[in-house]
Amino acid sequence: MIEFQSVSKQYSSDAYALRDVTLNIDKGELVYLAGPSGAGKSTLMKMIAAVERPSSGKLLVNGQDLGRIRKAGIPFLRRNLGLIFQHQRLLNDRSILANVMLPLLVTGAPRGQAEQRARAALDKVGLEDRAKAMPLELSGGEQQRVAVARAIVNRPQIILADEPTANLDRVAADKVLDALRAFNAVGVTCVISTHDEEVLDRGARVIRLEQGALVGGEA
Numbered sequence: 001m002i003e004f005q006s007v008s009k010q011y012s013s014d015a016y017a018l019r020d021v022t023l024n025i026d027k028g029e030l031v032y033l034a035g036p037s038g039a040g041k042s043t044l045m046k047m048i049a050a051v052e053r054p055s056s057g058k059l060l061v062n063g064q065d066l067g068r069i070r071k072a073g074i075p076f077l078r079r080n081l082g083l084i085f086q087h088q089r090l091l092n093d094r095s096i097l098a099n100v101m102l103p104l105l106v107t108g109a110p111r112g113q114a115e116q117r118a119r120a121a122l123d124k125v126g127l128e129d130r131a132k133a134m135p136l137e138l139s140g141g142e143q144q145r146v147a148v149a150r151a152i153v154n155r156p157q158i159i160l161a162d163e164p165t166a167n168l169d170r171v172a173a174d175k176v177l178d179a180l181r182a183f184n185a186v187g188v189t190c191v192i193s194t195h196d197e198e199v200l201d202r203g204a205r206v207i208r209l210e211q212g213a214l215v216g217g218e219a
């Protein structure tokens with residue numbers, strides 16, 4: 001479903017953010033992307049979402065070559081992606097229900113249907129009873145779970161979560177990860193990055209990056 005073939009990324013000519021990365025992620029997998037700050041985790045995620053393009057090598061998502069994708073094709077690609085990115089905040093002047101409805105309304109869903117689906121998404125992350133609350137009335141962990149609900153409300157095939165547990169305590173982090181695991185359990189492919197080794201599930205597949213390169217024999 002996601003295939004990196006010798007992908008490198010250079011933001012400037014003298015430094016590699018990713019170097020010769022080759023890996024496959026299959027449909028329905030849950031994969032952790034681990035590595036210290038600056039290792040290239042966000043860059044790798046941004047390439048899957050076509051926010052950044054490979055400098056060399058080939059990247060296929062759902063069979064589509066993202067090095068060659070036209071601008072007009074990017075919205076169609078993103079419709080299959082649920083993105084939980086670090087600097088993508090909730091809108092603080094709208095209720096959490098309104099925040100989760102937004103991705104549906106922008107793709108033209110009728111209000112009633114959007115509200116029903118947004119409430120169902122909030123229910124899945126354990127926040128249906130807070131639907132009318134404003135984001136800043138929630139804890140950091142609850143806000144992250146709203147971000148998860150917003151990411152999955154369009155029923156994407158792939159969830160990309162870039163450090164979704166950053167700045168959360170263990171209990172709150174586990175709740176966010178439980179929500180992501182629940183979506184994986186019903187078949188959604190999940191890629192979750194972290195610089196915190198403690199969040200990694202035992203037995204889970206872990207892709208490790210250091211200075212832009214895969215380490216530990218992942219392929």
Ligand SMILES: Nc1ncnc2c1ncn2[C@@H]1O[C@H](COP(=O)(O)OP(=O)(O)O)[C@@H](O)[C@H]1O
Pocket residue numbers: 011012016017035036037038039040041042043044
């Ligand atoms: N937009 C950018 N322009 C220039 N350099 C960047 C940009 N984004 C990331 N980098 C550099 O690429 C490397 C990898 O960064 P990043 O993918 O953000 O790592 P991580 O998410 O693992 O912390 C770092 O050296 C970073 O400074």
Ligand SMILES: [Mg+2]
Pocket residue numbers: 041042043162163
């Ligand atoms: Mg990052």
